[in-house]
Amino acid sequence: MLPSAVVVRQGTETRIPVHVTDGSSVSCWVELEPAAPAVPASATPWRVGPATGTIRRVAPASGPPPAGAPGPDDATPAPGTRHLDQADVLVEPRTVDSRKVGRATFVVPGDLPLGWHTLHAESDGTTAVTTLVVTPDRLATARALADTQVWGFLTQLYSVRSRDSWGIGDLADLADLAWLTANNAGADFVAPGPLHATEPTAPITDSPYLPTSRRFLSPLYIRVEDIRETAYLSSADRSLVEWAGEPVRDLSSDAAPIDREAVWEAKKSALEVVFTAARSAARQTAFDEFVLGQGRGLVDFATWCAIAEHLGEQEWPPDLLDPSSSTVATLRGSLKDRVEFYCWLQWVADEQLRRAHRIGLEAGMRVGIVKELASGVHPEGADVWVQPGVLARGVSVGVPPSSAVGAEGRNRGLPPWHPQELAKAGYAPFRDMLRTALRHCGALRVGHIGDLFRSWWIPGATRATAGAYVTYDHEALVGILCLEAHRAGVPLIADDALLDDAERDYLAGRGILLGSVLLADQSGTGELVPPQDFRPGGFVTPTPPDLPPTASCLAGEHIDLGERLGILTEDAQVLRSRARARREALMTSLSRSGMTTFDPSERELVEGLYRYLRDTPAALVAVDLADAVGERRTQAQLGAGDGYPNWRVPLADGSGALVMLEDLFDSARLRSLVTVLNEEG
DSSP states (O other), X not given: OXXXXXXXXXXXXXXXXXXXXXXXXXXXXXXXXXXXXXXXXGGSXXXXXXXXXXXXXXXXXXXXOOTTOOOTTOOOOOOOEEEOEEEXXXXXXXXXXXXXXXXXXXXXXXXXXXXXXXXXXXXTTEEEEEEEEEEOSSOOGGGGGSSSOEEEEEOOGGGOOOTTSSSSOOHHHHHHHHHHXXXXXXXOEEEOOOOEEOOSSSSOOOOTTSOSEEEEEOGGGOOGGGSGGGGGOOHHHHHHHHHHHHHHHGGGGOOSOOOHXXXXXXXXXXXXXXXXXXXXXXXXXXXXXXXHHXXXXXXXXXXXXXXXXXXXXXXOOGGGSSTTSHHHHHHHHHTHHHHHHHHHHHHHHHHHHHHHHHHHHHTTOSSEXXXXXXXXXXXXXXXXXXXBTTBOSSEEEEEOSBTTTBTTOEEEEEXXXXXXXXXXXXXXXXXXXXXXXXXXXXXXXXXXGGGXXXXXXXXXXXXXXXXXXXXXXXXXXXXXXXXXXXXXXXOEEEEOTXXXXXXXXXXXXXTOEEEEEGXXXXXXXXXXXXXXXXXXXXXXXXXXXXXXXXXXXXXXXHHHHHHHHTOOSSOHHHHHHHHHHHHHHHHHHHHHTTSSOSSOOHHHHHHHHHHHHHHSOOXXXXXXXXXXXXXXXXXXXXXXXXXXXXXXXXXXXXXXXXXXXXXXXXXXXXXXXXXXXXXXX
């Protein structure tokens, strides 16, 4: 009777089809989204119902709910409704399964409020319901960045360690990095890379771009000592926390690759102790509110974590692959304490991220934390389990063959959204992921946003050349992205070099900033365009995360590495010749425009490149922290497998000496680059 979902722009009338028995009368109306919940979450502590996994509201211990308050199963009072007018559109009926079906056309007015509404239709006693989403015509959140260009540091948080870290950069380090760079360098943001959830047990995937869930945070980034309850532990429990941390505390000063599994084993042991500590009434209420706010999705994610931990390295039996099965319900009941533990970890991580963002803003940053939404999830992770069917199984997203990626293309190994199933779910999984991603940040970078237009599906384990494009309703997906960003008050950055011009124009027209990678945007000759001709109003950085820092990239050191690993797809000498030509063209462009001398040193070349970026009309200039300290190693070498420590490289300088967070501003190279970044134009 109704479409799977309807997504419209505010300010534009939209006509929708309603299919009924030919000749029958039909009415259609919109139930508007309520402005606020009927009962504050703080008045309704929660418990996980093991039979269904739902969150049940229970009365406070002091007594029953206030008179007149709805009970745990009561529906929210019906909000306002708007009846829709039928348009005079004649459509010939069709016979479907021996039934003559007519199509009525109703008009959704352009003055409906933004939000997630419910569309109803009724005919001859039969009713239908679908989701109606009203989205902004243009997102206005980036207007605050339009007047004055800002700059900040771009890094991978795990690589930036302090002397208090447990072998990996954490959210307390992120807060300190924000404060230090705001006060000592005048930076307006820090972009720490994806912070998504990892596996709860070994083996842990190292790549931050292959998380188990994009909706939730990795507890690896929790600073145990910063949890309030840690300060009130008994001496015995405090000793347990100290003992848990002993094996990994010295790893922060170790130049070896980062060992996530050792770090998580230590942190989980300590966090289990802190979890059992009593919380104050206010802290318990805050935890309750968080779980209620995140809803069923959090409990399902925590259930997946508890089951994955319970099974260890065993293969999941078939009856546990369906989150709605009775076997899962029974196991959830027996593991309810672990389910609550994994809910609690998300609350703690969320609190520490909020603090990091607040500290950056209080230190004077205009933007604060710039989060990054990875382009996909692990094919065997929590999101795929929680959302069966909505993420397609048996296929993966890739990149078709092209001059940019080679004749074989690339298989990214990520399960794609299933466009029809996502619409049938009313786009709720997409919305819920975005709501978490938009928490506690001043801007959100959306990786591979081109996947919202079309994605290259590769069947089974075949090569990328066997793939085909599958198109998406980008008007719906981008519209929902804009709606959730509007509600969060967060600017969006479309971070995808594979967009075509029409897609870039579309996103810009919706008020989304465009991301650029400078060394990928050079002209065909390799020379830089004049700064004033650079794409205005976007987010720009010199190199992507899977290439080495700028100086190393221009010197072609990744080619040397690829040759040593035996993974080059082209002749090494051809690639080196191309890299030399690019470097020479870049130096010529910079020297002619007065950004550098005619024979710049490596430091001067890097500084000249950032001087160029500061002269462009970009809204945000992202400075690779590795460039600032002279790091030469790449964080990841595609295709290297175990031959390279992908996504495990700690921050170091040009000589390979570790650079600790506390020592950042002891780096003469960093201080020199900061001076360039703060030059008056």
